Structure formats: C-alpha cells, structure tokens
Amino acid sequence: MGTTAEYGLGEYSFPRSWFMVAEASELDGGPIGVRFFANDFVIYRGESGKIVMLDAYCPHMGTHLCKNTTSYIVRDGTQIHGDSIRCPYHGWSFGDDGKCDDIPYAKRIPEAAKVKSYTAVERAGAIFMWHDPEGLEPDFDLPAFAQWDDPAWVRWRFDHMGELASHPIEILYNLADMAHLGPVHAAPVEYFEDEIRGHVCIQRQGGRSRTLVDANGLLETDSWYLGHGVMQSTMTGLMDSHMIIAHTPVEDGVTKVWHGLMVKAPGATPTEQDIAAGRAYQEASRQAFAQDFEIWTYKKPATAIMRIPEDGPFHKVKLWASQFYNPRSKTAEILKRAEGRYGAGDMPRTRERIGA
Ligand code: FES
Ligand SMILES: [Fe+2]
Structure with missing residues (x-):
C-alpha cells in the first residue's frame, strides 16, 4: 500500500x-x-x-x-x-x-x-x-454515458471488484502501460498513443488479440479518463461496447473499484438473446480486468518506475494525475508540462501506420 x-x-x-x-x-x-x-x-x-x-x-x-x-x-x-x-x-x-x-x-x-x-x-x-479538497464547485462535467439512455444498448450491471490495497495511480498507469497488453491479456500492441489534454487523458491502441477480435483480427480500444475517477473505453471487436472502470479512494492507499460494460444490439431494441450476449461480453471483459486486478493485489507500490523508452508515458500520466492532487492554481503550470501526444519507443502511433 x-x-x-x-x-x-x-x-x-x-x-x-x-x-x-x-x-x-x-x-x-x-x-x-x-x-x-x-x-x-x-x-x-x-x-x-x-x-x-x-x-x-x-x-x-x-x-x-x-x-x-x-x-x-x-x-x-x-x-x-x-x-x-x-x-x-x-x-x-x-x-x-x-x-x-x-x-x-x-x-x-x-x-x-x-x-x-x-x-x-x-x-x-x-x-x-x-x-474537492478545496471545497469548490465542479470545474468539469460528469461523463454523460449517453448509451445508458439509448434503447438499442444493453445496460451494464456493475461488477463490484472490491477494495484494492493499492493507490489509484496504479490503476491510472494502465493508460500508459503498452507493454502489459501482450503478456497479461494476449493482445500484443501494434500501434499505441496517449494524448493528454486538460482533465482528459486518452489512450488509443490496437493489435491482434487471441480472443475478442473483429474480421480484420484487429482489436482496437479507445480508453479515456475524464478526471481521476472514471475511465471509459470503447472497443471494436465482436460487438460495439462501452466500458466503465470507476475507482474511488477509501483510505490513502486503498481503492474501491467497479466495472461495467454496455453492448449495442444489432436491432432497435435488444432481444433476450442480445441481452444474454451482452452479459456474456461484460463477463469476458470483467475477466480481462480481473487479470490486472490480480497483478495489483500482490504488487509493491511503483513509487518509482524503472521506465525504459519502449514503455508508454507513465511519467506523463502521473504528471497529468497530479493536477487533481494540487490546488487549481497550479493546474496550468502542471498541464504545460503534461499536455501532448506520446507514443512508446518506435512503435507506430496510429492504425494507418500499420496499414490495417
Ligand atoms: S439527535 Fe441526538 S445524536 Fe443525533
Ligand atoms: Fe490491463
């Protein structure tokens, strides 16, 4: 912890x-x-x-x-x-x-x-x-989660992942963590990029996955944080899906975590079959997330990362996250050093670059 x-x-x-x-x-x-x-x-x-x-x-x-x-x-x-x-x-x-x-x-x-x-x-x-430690009004909006109100989507049912004896920064690091996707999830990356803009941090990546793939055999995800506590992710693959990972500090160094996934039905409203397929897809996604969870459960805090150039930009994600742990008066100065687009070593940064 x-x-x-x-x-x-x-x-x-x-x-x-x-x-x-x-x-x-x-x-x-x-x-x-x-x-x-x-x-x-x-x-x-x-x-x-x-x-x-x-x-x-x-x-x-x-x-x-x-x-x-x-x-x-x-x-x-x-x-x-x-x-x-x-x-x-x-x-x-x-x-x-x-x-x-x-x-x-x-x-x-x-x-x-x-x-x-x-x-x-x-x-x-x-x-x-x-x-808000400063007790001020929100300076950005809660995500809309528009799919929840769209009748074509099978709504998520939250998976209560429980409390993790880890600081939430370990979860945020996932957004920069290009190199774990192959070993942990059998989805080795072929293109990868992080973008940091204000309170938003985005990861775009794709690669050949052993499991959840589309006709190209390419699994692509866009994942983004709007602020520190809520990550959303869209995935191309077998079905259109919209994932949430929400994590909230319980104590300093202890974090409660939820997971959910919505799936778009092919028709205007989901059939019984679509609902069953959606639930099964959420479960597959939960199991993939549980793989990260197992690592976090037993690891030591990475208070200093031995980062190599081929790793994703852990240092920039940490800098981006630090804006939320400091007075708002420091945000502009932090963002000056954090904002931008970052890759991992020589890896291509976009789908176009790998000719998929
Ligand atoms: S009303 Fe007496 S303790 Fe709350
Ligand atoms: Fe992961």
Whole structure:
C-alpha cells in the first residue's frame, strides 16, 4: 500500500474529481453508509428523488445517521421525510443542505446544528459525487454515458471488484502501460498513443488479440479518463461496447473499484438473446480486468518506475494525475508540462501506420 505522499503526487491526499460512490440500486432499501476519502458519509434518495449525500455523524451526540435498524424512527419508516433525514437517536432532522431543520422536542435550532453536504447525482445506474479538497464547485462535467439512455444498448450491471490495497495511480498507469497488453491479456500492441489534454487523458491502441477480435483480427480500444475517477473505453471487436472502470479512494492507499460494460444490439431494441450476449461480453471483459486486478493485489507500490523508452508515458500520466492532487492554481503550470501526444519507443502511433 503506497500513499499519495509516497508517490509524490501533490499536497492533497485525495484528488479532486467525480467519483462513483454506490450502485444506484443500493439506495432502494433506504439510506446507506459509505466510507471514502477516509470519511464516513450517508447517502439516500429523498422523497423528491433527489440524491442527498451528507457527513455521517449527527452533531448532537455523534450518532451515525443511518447505521441503525432498531430505533422506532427507522422501524416506523419515518427516517426520510421530504428530502431530509432524521437521526435515529433523538430525532434531529437534517435537510439536503445538511442544515438541521427540526428538533422535535425543542423550540430553537442551534446555528451550529449542521453536517456537511456534498454534490451527488444518479447517472447510468450509479451514484457519483464531486470530491474537492478545496471545497469548490465542479470545474468539469460528469461523463454523460449517453448509451445508458439509448434503447438499442444493453445496460451494464456493475461488477463490484472490491477494495484494492493499492493507490489509484496504479490503476491510472494502465493508460500508459503498452507493454502489459501482450503478456497479461494476449493482445500484443501494434500501434499505441496517449494524448493528454486538460482533465482528459486518452489512450488509443490496437493489435491482434487471441480472443475478442473483429474480421480484420484487429482489436482496437479507445480508453479515456475524464478526471481521476472514471475511465471509459470503447472497443471494436465482436460487438460495439462501452466500458466503465470507476475507482474511488477509501483510505490513502486503498481503492474501491467497479466495472461495467454496455453492448449495442444489432436491432432497435435488444432481444433476450442480445441481452444474454451482452452479459456474456461484460463477463469476458470483467475477466480481462480481473487479470490486472490480480497483478495489483500482490504488487509493491511503483513509487518509482524503472521506465525504459519502449514503455508508454507513465511519467506523463502521473504528471497529468497530479493536477487533481494540487490546488487549481497550479493546474496550468502542471498541464504545460503534461499536455501532448506520446507514443512508446518506435512503435507506430496510429492504425494507418500499420496499414490495417
Ligand atoms: S445524536 Fe443525533 S439527535 Fe441526538
Ligand atoms: Fe490491463
């Protein structure tokens, strides 16, 4: 387990970005408690449908707002009212802005009776939060995941990959990691390029894969991060697909990870068969990702990489990631050194260059 300081990423332990914090269906049974960024939160769906995310502990006497099954506030189903949540201990209620809006046995509400609230939204079957050590509003949008709302696509069901005792930079390094695709995934690379632009980091690569190939025998992927927490990937091959890998720091050096994959049906809406094929394709993709996961589970932190010229641009991906661990006032200076297009040694950088 390596910490942000050990990797030398920046002054904040936890980065700024949009991060997945739950699968949306986890909220169907009422409020849930989650831990990320070394902090405990409660998340619930208010009666208006609004997603509310608050710090978990009641300022009155420190009770966890939702880890309770026996208080009559919970048993009677009165804990969520409107978009507010009531503490199971003495019934103080907190609104979606975190401010106490009712103390059932008092006339006056103390000014300090509030918990911190966070920007959280439901999209593509997941709950995402904006995390920002500077406490500012988002400076880029959460990805749209437009395929989720397109009826021709078989939606993903999230694979909960679990918690990895690794810093998320080890996962981000995948974007520069040309040389592992052959040995780990039996998909040796024939062209490869990374592009860094603002909060976006893109990898374009293709090669002959032993498994998931198209008529050319060429498997091509475009993979990109919009910020630090969410990677998406499109793959040409047997079916059009759209993958998500979401990863969120739990503690400094511990990361929770999800995987999902949507597949486009040939017709306007997926048949039973298309759905089954989509599920099988997601499972094949999960198994490929699990190969990386096994490596990460047992490796030491790569706080210094013995990088050779034929490796992809690990150093640039790290520099790009460091913008999220530093104040926004440093972003321009970091990007000046990080932005650009990078290959790996003499390897061709585009499909055209290999004449495929
Ligand atoms: S501890 Fe929450 S209302 Fe008293
Ligand atoms: Fe991989």
